[in-house]
Amino acid sequence: MQLHSISAADENILITNGSQNSLQLIFQEFVNKKDVVAVESPTYSMLIPLIKFLDIKVIEVPFSDDGMDVGFLEKIMKKQRISMIYTMPTFHNPTGITMSQAKREKLLQLCEQNSTIIVEDSFEEEMKYFGKAHLPIKSMDSKGIVIYLSSFSKVMSPGLRTGWIIAHKECIARLTSLKTVLDLSSNSLSQAILFHYCNSGSYELHIRKLMRVFRKRMKTALTSLKKHIPNDKASWVDPLGGFLIWLNIKTNNEINLEDHFLKYGVMVSNGNSLYFNPKSNNQIRISIAKNNENEIEEGIARIGKGISDL
Numbered sequence: 001m002q003l004h005s006i007s008a009a010d011e012n013i014l015i016t017n018g019s020q021n022s023l024q025l026i027f028q029e030f031v032n033k034k035d036v037v038a039v040e041s042p043t044y045s046m047l048i049p050l051i052k053f054l055d056i057k058v059i060e061v062p063f064s065d066d067g068m069d070v071g072f073l074e075k076i077m078k079k080q081r082i083s084m085i086y087t088m089p090t091f092h093n094p095t096g097i098t099m100s101q102a103k104r105e106k107l108l109q110l111c112e113q114n115s116t117i118i119v120e121d122s123f124e125e126e127m128k129y130f131g132k133a134h135l136p137i138k139s140m141d142s143k144g145i146v147i148y149l150s151s152f153s154k155v156m157s158p159g160l161r162t163g164w165i166i167a168h169k170e171c172i173a174r175l176t177s178l179k180t181v182l183d184l185s186s187n188s189l190s191q192a193i194l195f196h197y198c199n200s201g202s203y204e205l206h207i208r209k210l211m212r213v214f215r216k217r218m219k220t221a222l223t224s225l226k227k228h229i230p231n232d233k234a235s236w237v238d239p240l241g242g243f244l245i246w247l248n249i250k251t252n253n254e255i256n257l258e259d260h261f262l263k264y265g266v267m268v269s270n271g272n273s274l275y276f277n278p279k280s281n282n283q284i285r286i287s288i289a290k291n292n293e294n295e296i297e298e299g300i301a302r303i304g305k306g307i308s309d310l
């Protein structure tokens with residue numbers, strides 16, 4: 001975490017069974033039934049059932065090319081109390097967009113003024129391919145209002161079920177008590193394996209390899225998008241890192257895009273499932289995680305054909 005300018009002592013860290021477990025602990029411990037939380041719109045798909053399960057009230061904050069609309073949030077916060085904001089400022093899921101440095105600072109300032117907790121989910125912090133570095137919001141958090149979480153799932157293996165939370169020591173103490181009640185502790189065998197892997201230097205070598213592979217894949221994807229997608233029919237923002245690209249398709253046709261693109265032999269995620277209140281079905285999420293460069297170019301060419309035929 002020091003590489004990302006986040007310093008943390010043992011008392012600021014809780015090891016969890018991955019980020020989904022971290023989110024459950026955080027929302028269960030810090031949000032009451034009467035509270036309102038703000039989330040980016042669209043947001044991480046599995047946050048939606050979690051929040052619904054916990055019966056928490058939500059405000060969706062619109063999203064633009066440089067992250068959530070902090071001006072919109074500011075207006076909302078003048079009218080009502082927001083107790084927590086969940087954000088993925090770096091390589092946001094599903095859009096791949098990175099929040100600008102100015103917005104990060106503004107969001108932190110706003111939340112400090114309103115005593116609102118920021119939950120910063122940085123699930124792919126390592127995977128930065130292009131452009132200058134952005135500081136995690138946690139690295140600027142002098143008042144201890146940011147709860148930062150990350151995981152080995154995306155860069156190592158989801159099966160390890162190991163993630164971490166970094167936060168103020170009182171916050172970690174509360175989360176630790178809740179975690180003890182719910183599942184005693186996380187898997188110590190996975191932690192021992194990861195400890196030796198990281199200590200031996202293998203983790204850093206692995207990340208460097210991932211960076212080489214995925215930077216190339218993302219470059220291929222972005223070049224292919226320019227080549228194959230008719231730009232009067234779709235728009236997107238070039239991600240600076242991560243695995244995801246979000247396509248806004250300009251169509252009035254009310255069809256299921258997952259089914260439509262399957263006819264062209266491509267599997268995409270329909271944007272609808274990533275909103276609390278689905279509005280339109282003309283957005284799709286493309287992932288470069290599973291396919292090699294040839295497959296990515298071929299897949300995007302097929303998407304381009306599918307878009308042209310809409």
Ligand SMILES: Cc1ncc(COP(=O)(O)O)c(C=O)c1O
Binds near residue numbers: 018020021088123162
């Ligand atoms: C934004 C985000 N947060 C959390 C998670 C959950 O990760 P984990 O496998 O560590 O529970 C995911 C998994 O896809 C994710 O995309």
